[in-house]
Amino acid sequence: MSEITPFESEVAKLIVDTLNLDVDSADIKPTEALFGSGLGLDSIDALELAMAISKKYGFQLRSDDSNNAQIFSSLRALTTHIQHSRSA
C-alpha cells in the first residue's frame, strides 16, 4: 500500500477531531473505507465533515448526482476531492 501523504494526515486529523473518533488519526489507512465496515461513519458524519471542510478549506462540498459515496469512500478519495475543489 502506498504511503500516506502529509495532506492526507492533515485531513485524517480533521476527521478524527471533528467526529470525536476514538482512533489515532495515524491509524487511518488512506485507502480504507470511511463508511460502513471501515471507520463506520454515517451520513450525519458526512454532513459534520462537510461543515468542517468548508470552514477549514473555504469551499462547500456538493454532490452533483449524489456521488457522496465516491467522495467519502476513503481518506484518499476525500483528500483528492478537497484538493481538486480548492484549486477549482
Next chain:
Amino acid sequence: MLASDSSVVAYYPDRAVSRDEFSRQVAALVSRLPDSRYVINLCDDRYHFLLGLAAAMEKMHVNLLLPTRVPEFIRQVQSSYPDLYILADGPGEFAGVPVLQIQQLLAGGRTTALPALAYAPSQSLAIAFTSGSTGVPKPNTKSWECLSEVAQMTGRRLGLDSCAPGGIVATVPPQHMYGLETSVMLPMQWGWGMYAGRPFFPQDVAQALAAVPAPRILVTTPVHIRALVAEGIKLPPLHFILSATAPLSAALAAEAEALFATRVFEIFGFTEIGSAATRRTVDSQIWQLFDKITLGNDAGGYRLHAPYIGQPLPVSDVIERIDDSRFCLLGRSTDMVNIAGKRASLGDLNAKLLSLPGVLDGVFFNPDDKDEKVRRLAVFVVAPGRSAEEINAGLRALLDPAFMPRPVVLLERLPRNAAGKLPRDALLRLAADYLSEEQR
C-alpha cells in the same frame, strides 16, 4: 393520487414530470409488478418511490417501511412477511428477497394511461415498523385514509389551502413516516410538485430549491438546518421550512428565519400516529394538534385520539397537557434514544450488547442533548479478552449505524449498586472518567 389539477408531479434539475407522464408510468409499472402481497420500496429517487407507491396501491400491495436496512432486521421482517419483493433504483442485495429494478420495469411496461385512480379509504397503504423495546419489529398499519387525512390536515395547518401550488424539496428519505407524509403525500394531496432528488450538502439544497418553482417548501431536520446556517448559504426565496425528527432550538430557528427570510415550523409525531401537531419554533413552546386530533388524559396517561386510528394511542414522550388540542413537550421517555431522528429503545440496545459472545456485562450511555450537534452513544462493557474492535464488529451486524457507540470503553466491572442496578449518576461518573467533554 392527485387531489388537484396541478400539472407537474415531480421536478428534476433539467425537466418536469407531467401528470400524464406519471399516469402512463404508473400503468407501465402496474403491468410489470409481480403478484405479491408486500413490497419494500427502496427507491432513492423520490419520484421513483412515488411511482412504486402508486403502482403498489393499484395492485393492492402493502409497502413495508423499515426503520433500518440492517440485514438482521430485514430477515426478521421477511420471516413474518414472506410474500415480499423489493423495488429499487440502485444496486443492493438482500438475502433471499427478490429485487426488481424500477427502470427495467418501466422500460418494458405497457404505456396506456390508467383511469383516474381511486382507492378505498380502508385500503392498507403501508406498514411502518418500529423496533420496539424488545427488538422485535412492531408493525403499524397505515391506511389510505390515515395518510391522506394527515396530509390534508398538515396542508390546512400550513396554509396550503390559500396558496398556489409550488415545489417541495426534502433532505429526508421518503421511506420514513415523516418523509412519506411531508415529501410524498403532502405534495400529492395538494397538487404540489416534489423534487425527485434528495439533496444532502447545503450547496445541493440550494441547487435543488432553485430547480423548483416558488412557492418553495424545504422539508428537513435540525441537523440540516444547522449545516445550512453554519455555511451561511444563500437560498432561493422559501415559503417555509419544515423540521422534524429531533428538537429544534428557538435560537437556531430564529437564525434560520432571519438568514433565509422565511418561517420555520416543526412537526411533532411518532410512527404509530404519524404527524400530529405543529409549532412555529420562534413563537411558542406550545404544540397545536391537527384539527381532527385530540389529546385525552385517560387512566394510565395521555393518549391521542383521531378518527382514522383504531384506538387512542399513548404518547411516549413526556408532555404537559394544556387542553385537548395543545401541549408542551418536556422531554423524551428515558428509555428512548433518538440519534439524528432514528429511534431505539435503550433496553433493546443493552440486550443486543449483552447478547454478544464474551460480553459479561455492559450498558449503553446516552448523553444529554445540548444543542443540534448530534451526540453519539457510548458503551461501557465488561468483556475479558475481547477488544473494542470485536465489540464494534458484533454490534455492527445488529444495529443501525446511527446507534454504533463512540467510544466502546472496556472495564473490569460496572458500578452496579447493591440491587444490581446502574443509576444514572453512576453512569454520569463513568462518563466523566472515561469520555471526553464532546462525548458526554
